[in-house]
Amino acid sequence: MKIKFYLTCIFLSVIFLTNLRGQDWINTAKGKEKEGKYQEAAILYERVLFLNTDSSNFVNIAITGEIHCLKKEKKFPEVINFIKKNLQLVSSDSVKYRVYEQWITCAYLSEQLNEALSIIEQSQLLFPQYCNKQWLTYFKILCLNELNDWSAARDIYKSWLLGYGMDTTLADIYNLVPTLKSEDKASWLSTFIPGGGQLYAGKPIEALTSFFIQGLGIYYGIKCVETQYYLSAWLVGAGVFGSFHFGGVRRSVELVKEYNRKKTIAFNEILREKITGQLQSHL
């Protein structure tokens, strides 16, 4: 009877101490986080998970804590990986939803936009009682913007504004969608007008240089033919013209791509600022 009593005491002590240890680690990890020592904090959180404690509270804290540490170190793909591996350990739905929010944020920040959109849909389905629809819609709009799907983003933005009784004309910002230039058009222009594609892409100096060099090639070729330097006419005159002509066609396509990229980034930047501002003012 006595032995049974002692063994029970030892068993309970071990359980108590195990929990105490988990609590210690969490407290220390939080302290390290405050000091900006995120790697050390992450190790302590991992220790809690490794211990496989029965306390779901500790596990939840450790998971959210480690996500925070990794995020602070800008290891966004690592956060996604960590979440995928440890999500099943999270017992509470409200915490799980918070983890999903981090997943969405990190997927967006690491430019995994389609994954972010998919997780947004999943969160709405899995956690209807916890999900912050405003926040999710905000991220959905941002992702669609980055994917250049502006018409879908505008529709969602409009309905989002309507849902919160806000002025829907705010969505008119999407009327300023930049007109992107055509790569085919640039290519055709450069084919028939030397430097035309570069001019279309908004690079007049490059266009002029290309036009001048190609003209020089033709001029030299003609002069050589006139003086009966036929080989020079072909190899130098036609050679210079040909290489700059075909090079110019390829260059104009690249310039248009660059132009479109810059315009898109600039427009998405404006959208992000405006929409974030409106969300913040509404909150």
Next chain:
Amino acid sequence: MIKKFFFIFIFYLFWVSSSNGQFFSFSKEIKFVKYLQDNEQFDLANAVLNNIDSLYLNTSQKDSLFFEKGWFAYVQKRIDTAIYYLQKVSISDSRFLKSSFFAQYCNAYLKQYEESEIGFKKIPVQDSLEIELKSFELAGLALLQKNEHIYKDYQKYFRYKHYMLVNEELAFDKYNNERMALKFRSPVVAGILSAVIPGLGKVYAGKKKQGLGAFFPVLSSALLTWEAYNRGGLKDARFWIFGTIFTTFYIGNIWGSISAVSIKNQEINRSYENKILFNMHIPLRNFFN
């Protein structure tokens, strides 16, 4: 008596838990590192391994720590670190043979052939399979150093029977025979060929497209020079301009052919080195798995 034991045990539990971080025993710490590695938290695993202070560990624990550090570095392809730690595992440890073989393989990988050879020779082997494995690795080293004579010495230990070694032993014999039969191309011949027909030296080096690429500019500049000379004679500025261009291309083409042969020979050597290293590695992984 039981009461005494009980109080001592409870006291011990509280004492141990009060010293934060020290509660984890060394073996648990190693398990924790493996857990982190399994979860692809390599930075954290590395930090934990580096935080373990070997000063307070016994010999066996030190060996474990060195092995784990070395093996982790090996997996992460930090070869220098791997060699350093794997070589520190003492002979009394059960993983001594594995760490020694892999450390010497890493030396061979880094082309530190002399160190690798000395290291392999020092490994104490006992049974016939270990002897064969050691000879196989030394034979691989001899192949890497292109020393057929030494290769033949170690080849004597090949039994061509054991499933872990038979394919690799046959492969080594094949590489040795191929290498002996291989005639490396001569940079001098390449240079002469390119001097006669521009680009031919590169074709000889096995780079046909580069040969064509070298031929046309030389031909074009030669034609332009000839035309300028034909029309305007030596006084024509075009003759001197195109002549200079032609000379530059012509000499460049000869120089390029010589380099192409050297590069090609290096490529062949590198390809054999990679194959040999790969074949040296396979039995090690199988034997020590």
